Amino acid sequence: MTFVVTDNCIKCKYTDCVEVCPVDCFYEGPNFLVIHPDECIDCALCEPECPAVAIFSEDEIPAGMENFIQLNVELAEIWPNITERKDPLPNAEEFDREKGAAVGSSKLEHLER
Numbered sequence: 297m298t299f300v301v302t303d304n305c306i307k308c309k310y311t312d313c314v315e316v317c318p319v320d321c322f323y324e325g326p327n328f329l330v331i332h333p334d335e336c337i338d339c340a341l342c343e344p345e346c347p348a349v350a351i352f353s354e355d356e357i358p359a360g361m362e363n364f365i366q367l368n369v370e371l372a373e374i375w376p377n378i379t380e381r382k383d384p385l386p387n388a389e390e391f392d393r394e395k396g397a398a399v400g401s402s403k404l405e406h407l408e409r
């Protein structure tokens with residue numbers, strides 16, 4: 297079992313999650329973070345820390361976001377590790393559904409690799 301970063305992280309990247317992870321298993325792309333499924337110890341500490349409500353347990357992924365399980369697997373292999381919190385992306389709130397942004401059901405088109 298692992299936790300998974302999903303859609304609403306894209307273009308927000310608040311990084312509060314990184315700070316609490318005891319095994320440093322977050323990996324960072326230009327505008328999204330992922331969790332390495334083989335390193336995550338399933339502690340659940342990161343889930344409530346994300347202001348964008350983007351982190352879910354693998355078995356509780358919202359319908360329609362199942363593709364993020366594989367995306368975390370793939371991108372954790374190629375992106376660098378991140379172990380310290382940093383500033384969110386500029387305009388994060390404009391792309392944050394939790395802040396009322398009308399960004400549709402998927403922000404995948406904005407994902408930068």
Ligand code: SF4
Pocket residue numbers: 298299316317318319320321322331335336337338339340341342343
């Ligand atoms: Fe790290 Fe725990 Fe979150 Fe897994 S569940 S990514 S180990 S904080």
Ligand code: F3S
Pocket residue numbers: 301304305306308309310311312313314328329345346347348349350351
């Ligand atoms: Fe992304 Fe939430 Fe972490 S927006 S960077 S998963 S705190």
